[in-house]
Amino acid sequence: MTAIDEGVLKLDPEEARRVRQERLERIGRWVLPLAIMILAIWLWDRICVWNAIPQYILPRPGVVLWTLYNDAGLLFSALLVTLRITFLSLLLAVVGGVGLAVLFAQSKWVEMSFFPFAIVLQVTPIVAIFPLINIYVDNQTTKLLLCAWIVAFFPILSNTTLGLNSVDRNLRDMFKLNGATRWQQLRYLRLPAAMPYFLGGLKIAGGLSLIGAVVAEFVAGTTGQSSGLASRIIEAGYRLNAPRLFAALFLISLTGILIFLVLSLISHLILRRWHESALKQER
Amino acid sequence: MMQENVAQAPASASDVAPTLLALRGVGKVFSNGVTALSDVDLTIREGDFLSLLGPSGCGKSTALRLIAGLSTPTSGVLDWRGGGSLDRSNIGFVFQEPTLLPWASVFDNVWLPLRLKGVSRARAAPAVTEMLARVHLTGFEDAVPRELSGGMKMRVSIARAMVTKPRVLLMDEPFAALDEITRFKLNNDLLELWQDERFTVVFVTHSVFESVFLSNRVVVMAARPGRVFNELAIEAAYPRDEAFRTSPDYAALCRQASDVLVKAINSTAGAHHDGH
Numbered sequence: 001m002t003a004i005d006e007g008v009l010k011l012d013p014e015e016a017r018r019v020r021q022e023r024l025e026r027i028g029r030w031v032l033p034l035a036i037m038i039l040a041i042w043l044w045d046r047i048c049v050w051n052a053i054p055q056y057i058l059p060r061p062g063v064v065l066w067t068l069y070n071d072a073g074l075l076f077s078a079l080l081v082t083l084r085i086t087f088l089s090l091l092l093a094v095v096g097g098v099g100l101a102v103l104f105a106q107s108k109w110v111e112m113s114f115f116p117f118a119i120v121l122q123v124t125p126i127v128a129i130f131p132l133i134n135i136y137v138d139n140q141t142t143k144l145l146l147c148a149w150i151v152a153f154f155p156i157l158s159n160t161t162l163g164l165n166s167v168d169r170n171l172r173d174m175f176k177l178n179g180a181t182r183w184q185q186l187r188y189l190r191l192p193a194a195m196p197y198f199l200g201g202l203k204i205a206g207g208l209s210l211i212g213a214v215v216a217e218f219v220a221g222t223t224g225q226s227s228g229l230a231s232r233i234i235e236a237g238y239r240l241n242a243p244r245l246f247a248a249l250f251l252i253s254l255t256g257i258l259i260f261l262v263l264s265l266i267s268h269l270i271l272r273r274w275h276e277s278a279l280k281q282e283r
Numbered sequence: 284m285m286q287e288n289v290a291q292a293p294a295s296a297s298d299v300a301p302t303l304l305a306l307r308g309v310g311k312v313f314s315n316g317v318t319a320l321s322d323v324d325l326t327i328r329e330g331d332f333l334s335l336l337g338p339s340g341c342g343k344s345t346a347l348r349l350i351a352g353l354s355t356p357t358s359g360v361l362d363w364r365g366g367g368s369l370d371r372s373n374i375g376f377v378f379q380e381p382t383l384l385p386w387a388s389v390f391d392n393v394w395l396p397l398r399l400k401g402v403s404r405a406r407a408a409p410a411v412t413e414m415l416a417r418v419h420l421t422g423f424e425d426a427v428p429r430e431l432s433g434g435m436k437m438r439v440s441i442a443r444a445m446v447t448k449p450r451v452l453l454m455d456e457p458f459a460a461l462d463e464i465t466r467f468k469l470n471n472d473l474l475e476l477w478q479d480e481r482f483t484v485v486f487v488t489h490s491v492f493e494s495v496f497l498s499n500r501v502v503v504m505a506a507r508p509g510r511v512f513n514e515l516a517i518e519a520a521y522p523r524d525e526a527f528r529t530s531p532d533y534a535a536l537c538r539q540a541s542d543v544l545v546k547a548i549n550s551t552a553g554a555h556h557d558g559h
Contacts, residue, residue, distance in 0.1 A: 170382040173353055177376050178396045178447075188395070192386050274385045274427050 059243040064250065067243040075232065075244075079251050082228040085141070085213040086259070089148030093205050096149065097156025098198065104157075105164040105190060106182075115161075122154040126212065130219040144216040144228075151212030152205040159201030163194025196275050199267040206259040214252060300328040302364055303451065303483055304350065309359035311345055311509075318508035319345040323359070325502060325511060332477060332484045334494035334501045336540070338548050342509020343487045347453050350485060351376055375444030375482075377454040381436035383428040383443075389415065390424040393442045400447075407446075414442040417476060434465035441473070445480075452477075454486045458493065470496055471524065478521055491544055495536045496528060503540070505547040512547040515540055 011019065041061050047053070048060045055063060068075065100118070104111035126147050137143045167190055175185050217230030229248050236244040271278035304327045311320040320342040327333055335343040348354040349361065351374055383392045391398075393414055397407040415421055418438040428436055437457060444452060458466045474497060477484055488494050494501045498517055505512040519532055527533055 168382065170378045170380060171384070174376065174378070174382055175399070176353065177351060177374065178399045180399045184399055188398070189384070192384070195386070274429055 056240040056242050059246055063243045064246040068247040068250065071244055071247060075229070075248060075251060078227060078229045078232045078248070079255065082210075082213050082217065082230070082252075083255065085144045085148055085216070085228065086210045086255075089145050089152055089212060090206060090209040092145065092149045093152035093156055093209060094202065097153045097201065097205070098160050100153075100157050101160035101164055101194075102186065102191075104161050105186070111161065118154060118157055121150055126151050126215060127219055130216070134220075140220065143220060144213060147216030147219075148209050148212030151215070152209035155204040155208065156198065156201040159197045159204075160194050163197025164190045166197070167193045196271055196277060199263075199270065203260065203263045203267060206263045207256055210252070210256050210259060300330050303327050303329045303331070304364065305362040306346075306349075307360050307362060309346075309349065309356045309361065311342070311349065311354065312357045320349075320356075321508035321510045323509075323511050327483060327485060329364075330481050330483055331500060332474075332486065332498045334486045334488055334498040335504055336488055336491065336494045336501050336544060337504030337509075337512070338489065338506050338544075338551075340509070341504040341506040341547075343504050344455055345509065346504075347455050347485060347487050350374075350451075351453050373450045375447065375449035375452045377437075377440050377444045377452065377457045379456045379459060381428065381433075381440040383436060383439055385428050388425050388427055389420060389431070389439050392428070392439055393446050396443060396447050410446055411442075414446045417445070418442045418472065432465075433461050434469060437461065437469060438472075441476075445476070445482075448480075449482065451483045451485065454484065456487050456489065459489070466493070467525075467528070473497070474521070474523060491537055491541045495533065495540050496523060501540055503543045503547050505550050507551050512550060513543050515543060 044058075045060050045062070048058055059067075100114075104115065129150070130143075130147060133143055133146055137146060171189060171193075172185070175189055180188070213228070214230045217228040218234065229252055233245055233248045236242070236248065268278050306323050306325040306327075309320060309323040309325075310318070312318050323342075323346065325346075335346060337343050345354065349356055384395065387395070390411055393411045394402075394404060394407045397410065398404075412421075412424075415424065418441055420435065420438050420442065423431065423435065428439070431439070440457070458469055461469065470493060484497075486494070486497060495517055499521075501515040501517060502511055503513045503515065504510065515536075517536055519527060519536065
């Protein structure tokens, strides 16, 4: 203790090696993936040059970047349209998923009766359902929202249901002993206990709602008019505009990564004080 | 059934204390056919520190759950003084594990029983603060359970059980998972609390030493079927402190209780001891 206070902690070789190892790992965690990524992009560029591949088949990374800059107005307005569907459907997935989970948690019977419907909805490919939605729903935005919602709500529903049902038995007894009402038990015990499960589902649903939005646009794009990123991709494909296609693809991936990172951060901030998953590992 | 060995009931002060709860012929059979408790007669008096001591499977935890109202007996009656069962707010329960809300601070955990009765944070604050001081946790109000040691978590659990000022405190092997030094310390503090407040304690344990140190009555139970085997009065005077723990009196009492416990274990038909 005193040695640390004075800043002259003498480390034996084993501890010194461990400290070195940890420092290396810390740096490597960032540097390695970055280096591999740069190497891969460089290789992509070289392959284009060495084989003299025409731009409409495989554009060089520099050209993609240039297109991203040149077509920024077009691409980002399309991204905005896709993002709107993504976040709206994620919001609805949270409301619907948590709402249904709470309903399921009220009684085993309700859960047993209705959970199969949720599974059916989940396992049926959205592309196969879309023609029906197309018949039943007129509004373009509503169509897309419905599609993205169907894809995104299930992980939230199933995770939250699991969380609400996995409360410590003693804690439940403790609430019972103190005369807690059903509502109090939900509010003070089951909902907080389900939080880590919900947040895990949310992270999956975030990515899925983006995928749902893009897929819905794709399917809708072939039948009607849409202005999201997917329709830009289809359009670019028809015109053999590979650079724009790549640029749009890049934007979608970047958005997905950002959504994941933001949701991970939110999850970490909420759980950091109490949940195992968010605590730093101790040796 | 096999109670040929019943010792004299304690003749000291507890005799004059009024009865709080009488279990008469209480039995519990689970749906899987296991007889957890059979024909238990037990009288708990006001101010008792009563230990239920026995091997695993003797139904001591089941008895505690019956008293708490978390379970209902298959046969027999629990006769609370004045008839009917006590209001639940008059019972505090301490589980084997601390059983705290992991996301809530120490303060909020202790506040919980009051919160469930509709007492606001501000109005509960004096009681919570006082209770935390009683278990020596002043200054840890904002810590979350994860940041506390096992002993401190158990202190929070006791504070939570006591914050409603219950007349009966039920404890289900509360210190079994703690190291010995921590356990001794918590034993001392619990006794101090009990002497100040004079509530009634029913304490389930499988430790002879703990039961003798704490209680004025030790009820020894036997397994298969779970039943009361014998009862010992521990007549050593309170306050009991570290000096008592090293005294010959204490050693003699422990030996006596230990002998009874061994008889209780051997009384189990077949005497297969799985000791899990």
